[in-house]
Amino acid sequence: MSRDKKKKRPRLAREGFVGRLHYFTERALLNIRQNVLVNLITVGTISLAFLILSLFLLIYVNLERVTETWSERVQVTVYFDRELTSGEVASFSAKIRAVGGVSGIDYISRDEAMRRFAERLKGQEKLLQDVSPETLPSSLEIRLKRHMRESQAIGGFVARLKAVPGIGEVQYGEEWVERFSDFMAVVRFAGLLLGGFLVLAVVFIVANTIKLTIYSRKDELELMGLVGATRLFIKVPFLIEGILQGVVGAALALLFLLAAYALFLHNADFLLSFSQAAAGLVFLPPSQCALLLGGGALLGFLGSLTSLKRFITL
Amino acid sequence: MIELHNVSLAYQHDTPALNNVTLSIAKGEFALVTGVSGAGKSTLLKLIYAALRPTGGQVVVDGLNITGLPVSQIPRLRRKIGVVFQDFKLLPARTVLDNVALTLEVLGWGKHDINRKVYHILKQVGLEHKIKSTPLRLSGGEQQRVAMARALVNDPRIILADEPTGNLDEASKEKVLEILKEASIRGSTVVVATHDRRLMGDWCKRMIVLEKGAVVENANVA
Structure with a gap:
């Protein structure tokens, strides 16, 4: 019988860490190409969620800047x-x-x-x-x-x-300083509360969008298990896909925000007319942009990881 | 090759799907498992590829007792087994090549070897000209042959087919059975679950009849 004879070992595609990473990344990109519509919807939804969060951050950063200017009067x-x-x-x-x-x-x-x-x-x-x-x-x-x-x-x-x-x-204008301190406390509390809710909403939206994406491909997960794929082999391309979706979604949100900023927000004196020192809004600092991109990657990864746990029965 | 010793399987709050089943299928044998819907045919196959675990008894596949097989060892077992379903379970977004290649990708084969082997197996099932098509562009019979190519491409020791001809016309049925017969001749152990006893051909030497989860007939057909 042919299978009992010593066979020539086929060349493996995934030898070594780099080989494996290359294979899995290629697989993830191929999966994205083969499921363009689902991926577009996922990235679009993530992008919208991040746009709301980054817009809030932009407002908060600028409000901090205005209060900084005010506090210089102290x-x-x-x-x-x-x-x-x-x-x-x-x-x-x-x-x-x-x-x-x-x-x-x-x-x-x-x-x-x-x-x-x-x-x-x-x-x-x-x-x-x-x-x-x-x-x-x-x-x-x-x-x-x-x-x-x-x-x-x-x-x-x-x-x-x-x-x-x-x-x-x-x-030192005790009364004014006290009022200013109270105002700052309110601003920070409201920022924390609203920011916290927004972060929760983004986590919820991203995690569930990714869950739906993975749900739509549960047959693929089942089939891979049937042909003898290990848990890792099934998971890694989906995790890479999730990270890419998260990063691309966050990056698109930042690009939209940058476009809106370049078009009209940067000279929006009217928005901050209560402060003479504020000549317009500033954009998010690079550290916060990096934080948003990192957050996108992390959410994509965790969203995929938790969803996969549910759908991989191996 | 496949042994079941006093195997039972009961779902919660339900009558047992399998009840004290003992049977043995030898290497290279072509066995037909038949019975009405709900007799336990699919359950029997699922136990062999460890999609279900027995609640009693022992299951031995290719010399390995898989009754308490750790989850991490299941992929190794499944690489020896090719499974074919009534609903084909093809990935609609992937080409025929990619669908069949999946079995070899899992084994870590390189692209060049995969392409060669997939072309070879598609030629065997008469679908090499459809290599770049997607499953939705194929007829039911063609889709089932692609699913069979996927199951056969790594020369599995065991082939399990669950109602493989259930959705097919007579001509397609013939082709599918021909492919299974050839696999059996090449040395694979083939187990076909079907409610249709007419599939029993002269090349099929073994028939196992299930009724309400129990074996009522286990005969070598002369």
Whole structure:
């Protein structure tokens, strides 16, 4: 009988890790070509889900940027009832910097204070008739690093500042800072909540879309098991396919977003007209784009893995 | 080649699909398993290729007791067995070549060897000219011959056919049976499950009749 004779061993296509990876990738690409419509629908659905998520991220990133601009207005002012010499300014600046969390210090002389006051009262110069620079205090305006601009941090900073010898009156717009901190807390909470829901929705949509794709090919899975394919042999091309679907879906979403951004969002002053500093939206930073692509790959992989578990009976 | 010792299989809350079946099919034998629908023919075949596990008794295939075979070992068993179904189970999006090649891809064969072997087997079943067609462009008989080529392409020791002629006209039935007969002559053990006793030809020497999950006739036909 022919099968009992020693046969010439056929050349194997999947020898070594590289050989196997090459075979499985080729198989996955072939599967995509042979199931174009199903793959298009899957990638389209994933892409839409990621578009919503990336649009939310874009808004959140820009909102953070606006609040960053606003928070730059948070500054602590130390008043002096006399003009400081340049030596005193340097000495106080060093002591203040030693408190920590300071990003910059400006000395506002009495003349500068008068000039600002006059500028603010433009058109009502009569009010300035009896005011001379000597009636105004000189001051040191302290700008703080980002992490020091919140209500609690700034309170601690001011307490430490007041302990510095020679510093008396300190003001920092306590009420405004508190309101700003509350606002930021709300923004972050809402962002986290909405972002969390969106991520859950994306996970749900991607996982189920991939599950449907795999369900539509359950006969293929069954057949491969019948002809003696191992679990790994059946799974790997589907996993590669899932990763590709996830990455391509996320990449398409980013491309759509980039196109929308280039067409009209980048100069959308009207959207942020409440902030003079914001001249338009910025696009997602590369790190977040990479995160979205990585998320696509991971979701594609996990979506395929969990679905395959259900349909492979081996 | 195939031995069943007091094999029973009961689905939950149901009457047993197989009840204390003992039989043996020798290497190279052509056996017909027959009986009415629900007699347990398909269940018997599924036990042989380990798609089902017996709830009692032992199943030995090619010298290997597969009763408690670990799941990871099932692919090795199935590479020795070619299975043919009534509904062909062809992948509609793949060409005839790709459908038949699947069996060899699983074994890790290279593209060149696969193409040569697939062409050879398609020539044997008379479908080499359809190598680039997709199954939907073929007639029922042609589709079944493609499914048989897929089952035969790696020269399996055992061929299991579950109602292989169920959906076919008389001419196609003849061709399918001819292919199975040739496989048997070349040394494969062939087990055909069918409700149609008329398939019993002079080349078929063994008939096993099932009724309500039990063997009621197990005869060598002279």
